[in-house]
Amino acid sequence: MDIEVLGALSVREHGISITPTAPKPRQVLALLALHADQVVQVSTLMDELWEDEPPRSARTTLQTYVLRLRELIGDALAEAGEERVTAKDVLVTLPGGYRLNTRGGFVDFREFERRAGAGYRAMDAEDFSGAARRLRDALALWTGPALADVQVGNRAELEVRRLEESRLCALDQRIDADLRLGRHRELLSELTVLVNRHQLHESLHGQFMLALHRSGRRGEALNVYQRLRATLVRELGLEPSSALSRLQRSILVAQPETLGVRGPEAAGRAVARAG
Incomplete structure (x- = not known):
């Protein structure tokens, strides 16, 4: 069967x-x-x-x-x-x-x-x-x-x-692997859909920010952070995780993290907030 x-x-x-x-x-x-x-x-x-x-x-x-x-x-x-x-x-x-x-x-x-x-x-x-x-x-x-x-x-x-x-x-990990392989431009259209579908998922938003910044779209990456922050505050009364905030600061000073936004705190809150 x-x-x-x-x-x-x-x-x-x-x-x-x-x-x-x-x-x-x-x-x-x-x-x-x-x-x-x-x-x-x-x-x-x-x-x-x-x-x-x-x-x-x-x-x-x-x-x-x-x-x-x-x-x-x-x-x-x-x-x-x-x-x-x-x-x-x-x-x-x-x-x-x-x-x-x-x-x-x-x-x-x-x-x-x-x-x-x-x-x-x-x-x-x-x-x-x-x-x-x-x-x-x-x-x-x-x-x-x-x-x-x-x-x-x-x-x-x-x-x-x-x-x-x-x-x-599995999707989150596959995107992380693709980011580590330098496929950030290939991921942009997929991540655009995913962050709209999962509006409270911090890890996907962090991956989108990273892909945008590595593609030379720093302003759009920062806008993704601001939209997520506004949604978290409005829906849950919470600020973004410290890992995502660090990524935002690194983009502000033009020092994007090279390995993504993985970390125990980010991963745990991403699961809890998956939309």
Whole structure:
């Protein structure tokens, strides 16, 4: 079974889609996919579907959704001529819950984590070219927002936020690697979009400032700082981090930092303020 959640939901058995069109069964499949090869408790699935207001028939209705998913899996297995595996082997009932077995299939978010991890290790080894390449490969797995076509409940929403944060961290590191390789002019258009999308993210703004200054656009770099400062004060009542303030001062005296704005304080506040 192959699973894709980094964009539209796609679950395929032997290359045949088993993704239902009805919203509620899609929610069930999405949550099982996010926890592939792990048991998802019945209570967790019910919370995902109905939050704090499950109907009296909630358990029966959930069983109906599971039955529908097994019908789709069974049809895919039959079409593929698979006789050794049944739908109940793929979507397994266990004490208190269900498990979706991938049986070694492709899971895009796990592949993303593997590729991104290789990129982070390359960054630590100061192999910036290798890091940029590996992180770019990891980010290429994303085709849109996670579970873009699923109406997620609060359980899946937590996983979606985690995945989106992982995506943003990988993007941040890939841009840092490109800056270290002197690709500042190539980054300008991408960073223009990113700082508008993530208006409280200090690290991206710092990278944009650095790229602008290295491209001979000092005044625009300082304007980026002022816009971010105004937004932080207005939205959060906070001043920019000391790391970003140092970068601004270095640009004012025409001494841009050569290694970007990475640092424990900047990184921590960037995660906390990601918009």
